[in-house]
Amino acid sequence: MGYEFTREDVAFLRSAAGGRALAEVGALPLIPASQLADVVSARQLVGERFATVVETVLLRRRAVSKVDDSADWLFTDAALQQATASAVTAHRAARFAGRDVHDVTCSVGADLVGLARVAARCVGSDLDQVRLDMAAHNCAVAGVGPVLARADALRPVTRGTAVTADPARRDASGRRRWQPGDFAPPLDELAETYRGVDLAVKCAPGLDFDIAPWADEVEVVSLDGQVREACLWTGGLATAGVRRRATVLRSGGPQWTVTDAESDDCPVREVGEWIVDPDGAVVRSGLVRQYAARHGLGQLDEHIAYLTGDTPPPGIRAFRVTEHGHYNEKTLRAMLRRHGVGRLEILVRGLDVDPNTLRRRLKLAGPAEATVVLTRVGRSPTAFLCTAHRT
Incomplete structure (x- = not known):
């Protein structure tokens, strides 16, 4: 479980003084071999906000492998763990191109930025005000300006939009939740709330897809050989005639997809070459x-x-x-x-x-x-x- 940020922490990090503190602490190695000495140095450089700054520097370093251009972003540990790699986010966002879309669990904005770049109009909401403050900062850094609101994903505040959600899959101690009823918000309640709405729900690829019979299409996505996520698509966001899809993405290379609408005429045979x-x-x-x-x-x-x-x-x-x-x-x-x-x-x-x-x-x-x-x-x-x- 990572450091618990407050709104005051976020306001400091977004200030000119916070920017200077992040630059100074960012110059420290902050590796296991020098960690104790580096923390002492950070305390001397920054004062009482040293823990906030150290955590942010470490999170930004971890984010490099996931979020493009994340050097100036703000994260919480849990939000970064759940964030999707930018290439996967961009692939998922493409289905929303030109539409009005509402990300009802926008967190710090990792998916929201990709959506805002392709959508006609974009709204992001979350119950966590600290994460919303971070999302406002991250969207500004990325040069996009979605509408942000504090709202419960199970109490819709927009009409006529396509909806996307990424339910939290870890409890307060950071342990992974495996039962969809334990997601936040619960998967079935989310589906019921947006019955009849074009909905996309990002979830872990290990999910038993049979527990989501309301999904019109299930897509499993890999990036550079690693399975990254599954997405449950409904309504107009789903592909007609397709119930299952596998999408394979490569960094800087071609991508391809295969679906259950294709032939499965495959023999069992002796080993070939x-x-x-x-x-x-x-x-x-x-x-x-x-x-x-x-x-x-x-x-x-x-x-x-x-x-x-x-x-x-x-x-x-x-x-x-x-x-x-x-x-x-x-x-x-x-x-x-x-x-x-x-x-x-x-x-x-x-x-x-x-x-x-x-x-x-x-x-x-x-x-x-x-x-x-x-x-x-x-x-x-x-x-x-x-x-x-x-x-």
């Missing part, structure tokens, strides 16, 4: 078969997400099969010894194997580097020794 481990967004959205059908691949097992074929899709990391056979530790160790493998990546799906524990027991030795894919084919545990390639 390549094994393909689909992006996590494809797996989480349940669209492995559609992805396989698009690229002419088959499944090694109908219940396992590993795919195989003789030509891998372009732009992915795929695995060329060198050897395969029944898996147990003895046979795997012999296989690795035959190929002189000293550095090994272990991928597992469908078997109860801990890669780190297994790697220690294999006693690897040799100049070669390889990947082993451990999975179940039918009832048989199988090992596929591979070399990884970027296609």
Whole structure:
């Protein structure tokens, strides 16, 4: 649980004196090796507001990996943890382009800024006045000017707008909440409040999507190989004829999407020249078969997400099969010894194997580097020794 900011803290941070204090403390290393000395220095430089300033400097440093141009932003620890990477925010905001939109849980404005850049008119509201004060600052820094209001997401204060929400998924101690009824606001209450309204609800990709039957479309989004979020779309924000979508984003590269409206004609087949481990967004959205059908691949097992074929899709990391056979530790160790493998990546799906524990027991030795894919084919545990390639 991070530092608890007050409105007075935010007012100080936005002032000229606060700006000078942030610059002075920002010049300190503030790393574990020098933390105690740096805190003493910060207290000498800033005085009684040192904790406010130190926390803000540290949060800004953490934000670099998430929020573009965040060097002058204000955050709370919880708000930053829940903030979405800017590339994902921009992707989600694109569906609101040209519309009036209300972000009913705007927090410090990480999503609101992206919405304000594309919407016709934009409103942001939150119950937390401290976060609203931070949102006002962050929007000004970003050069956008949405209307801000203190309001309960479950008591609508606008009409005729599309609505977006990002319910809090951590309790007061910072522990993650897993039950949708424990979200703030609760997921079903949010859906009921905005029944008949075009609504988008950002949520964790690990959510059981079956508990949101009111969602017309579920989209799972990954960025640079990591699954980042799911979004539940309703009404005019959803895509006609699509119930599930996986979207794969790449920093500075092409993006693509696959949906359940596509063919899922995907055979189960013997292993080919390549094994393909689909992006996590494809797996989480349940669209492995559609992805396989698009690229002419088959499944090694109908219940396992590993795919195989003789030509891998372009732009992915795929695995060329060198050897395969029944898996147990003895046979795997012999296989690795035959190929002189000293550095090994272990991928597992469908078997109860801990890669780190297994790697220690294999006693690897040799100049070669390889990947082993451990999975179940039918009832048989199988090992596929591979070399990884970027296609």
